[in-house]
Amino acid sequence: MLLVARRTSLTWIKSRALTCPRGHPPRGSPIMAAMSADSAAIPLDLARLRRSCAECSLQRLCLPAGVDGPDLGRLEAVVQRRKPLKPGESLFRAGDPLGSVYVASEGAFKTVGVNEAGDEHVLGFHLPGELFGLDALGSGRHRCEAVALTEARVCELPFASLASVASELPSLQQQLLRVMGQSTDRDHDHVDVLSRRQASERIALFLHGLGERYRRIGRPADDFQLPMSRDEIARYLGLALETVSRSFSRMHEEGVIDVHGRRVRVLDAKRLHAAASGCEAELARDAGRRSRA
């Protein structure tokens, strides 16, 4: 299992937002021919290898497009299945030297940064099939901490081995760059969410994005269990936890969603979409004006 290629959480929005006037043809995967893997410089653990990527249930999700056949073996050799983690356990901490990057395989993770004032902000949530831990690439050290939100498992990819294999397999190098790009996309989505001023927009956007991500891993997009607390959502969205709670309640009474604690069901995807685009807010504001006038 390796290298998620999931779509960004806000695709739905962006596809409308970034509509390009000129019609560009869809880009294929024009990846250079993979070199045949003749030299095997990496120590192998064949025993573990067999129970690896080729049989993983998340295979289609995180197997790099363009890497298969013999190359896949090279890749699998790098992956280490890690022991399960308990909720609250961390995978790495801020300051730790770059060792590995990770793909969640079961459960969920968060990455959190701490600023000098001492308060944490959540940089991201990571569901099965999603890659994280790339934050150490810039400086050689992790700048944030990765914590399991639930019982969880990860595949660990020691970075040195990964880089070494990538330097021999251009297709993997490509894929690696692409995955990093997707990670950047998610960050930009996060910035997008954070720059919304309406709290309800942020929440709606968050819920929709999460739904889409569940859909990608074959779970219903409109009925799921939140792996994170209200507080964590709040820290991710730059809001107070009470505001998150209130927004949930509001959407509940409006019949848009159905929340009981961490169980969420989306009842009216259209209204959720509208709320995410600020339409609800506008309507509400307009309504307020009309009644005042």
Add this chain to the structure above:
Amino acid sequence: MLLVARRTSLTWIKSRALTCPRGHPPRGSPIMAAMSADSAAIPLDLARLRRSCAECSLQRLCLPAGVDGPDLGRLEAVVQRRKPLKPGESLFRAGDPLGSVYVASEGAFKTVGVNEAGDEHVLGFHLPGELFGLDALGSGRHRCEAVALTEARVCELPFASLASVASELPSLQQQLLRVMGQSTDRDHDHVDVLSRRQASERIALFLHGLGERYRRIGRPADDFQLPMSRDEIARYLGLALETVSRSFSRMHEEGVIDVHGRRVRVLDAKRLHAAASGCEAELARDAGRRSRA
């Protein structure tokens, strides 16, 4: 000129924030031995080559550590010096297919994303020596638009050539990954700023970060010209432009900075730091409480 290796804009903060209890030894640059460049698959333009990276004034800033000597030549062959841009001209737009990545060499740029509601948010500002345009790596298309803020120049790096050279030069591959990591670091800094609730904190953090970035390119960190408007700062910080203006004025009367239009001088770096850490805000709040009690 290539591949900026600048430090993140919030280093100053982070170094305090992310203090790691255990003392890790500083990591060197243990980069694998560069392969000798025997095969030259890339078409060269020797004429342009000579006036290239080796003589660039930004050399130390954006030349990759670990890439030099013969490898440098390979790299230079990829770089295209671009014609100057006028303020407002854009380098690429959302939807454009991934062509090149860019390094600002003179002037400044912004990258902006547009959400479905139609309002822009500024994703980043790019000063000389800084790399941008990586946002297309994830999907193969740019998700945002890059616009020159001033008269400007860029070095253009056609991505295909860059990737191709990188696949032959492990040291360049490493550097490429690192530069992308730094780009991610900046995004995380941005998220950090955006999740501050106090407007004054965001502004102070922004000003300090900008100062540090100017310092890196050999310009004074405490006396510079803002290349962007109040409105652009506001869109970057998730605030209303009036709030930005007011914050500037406030800091001016408090003697922390000296602003006239876009000219900024930092008078009291310590107080600026304090404001960025929310200390000023806390003091103000405490003072308010005391007077009320």
Add this chain to the structure above:
DNA sequence: CGTATAATTGATCTCGGTCAACATGAGTGG
């Protein structure tokens, strides 16, 4: 069952968004 943690709900107050007026400054052209 009781305790601890998480979530909800309410009441209050403040920061910053919004609207609007005004200032400044860079061009432009008479």
Add this chain to the structure above:
DNA sequence: CCACTCATGTTGACCGAGATCAATTATACG
């Protein structure tokens, strides 16, 4: 050189969304 315009920045007044403080309820766990 001044008058005019347009873009940009500043300042004021008002108000509401959301932060904050606080109390209550729901949920999980030993």
